[in-house]
Amino acid sequence: MIRRFGAPPQKGRTYTRRPGAYAILPRNGRVLLTYQHGLDPEFQLPGGGIDPGESPLRALHREVFEETGWHIARPRRIGAFKRFVYMPEYTLWAEKLCHIYVAHPVRSVCPPTEPEHESVWMTPQQAIATIGNDGDCMFLTHFYQ
DSSP: OOBBOOSSOOOOOOOOOEEEEEEEOEETEEEEEEEESSSSSSEEOOOOOOOOOOOHHHHHHHHHHHSSSSEEEEEEEEEEEEEEEEEETEEEEEEEEEEEEEEEEEOOOOOOTTEEEEEEEEEEHHHHHHHHHHHHHHHHHHOOO
8 A cells, every 4th residue: 555645635526646756866965856936836856747658767867857957877766655636737636646766866967947946955854854745755754764
């Protein structure tokens, strides 16, 4: 069974399943996050939705690059969680199935190409204290213990 974080699903509401791939990206004692500006600004693990026909690993590489401008290597899946949320950028109620990986940020190529995203380096302690959702926080905490 996959652990749920956040609010339970609301009765009578229809949720669209939205699988995604997200990464913990450690380097030189710090971790790379993305800060999403906009309607619901927050610090997040870089990553996002897996498009139809796309593999989770391909989505992970694409999303990390779009949100940080970094290329990554050697991704390793460490777990998954789900959460039920409203996604204002898509006007969609979603059951997010979040696949979490650890990968190595290899090279910064450019600024983030995804609008309203900013790449941010933090210490693990800072990241755990400021990350926007409890699932990301749990995986960061376990990784750095």
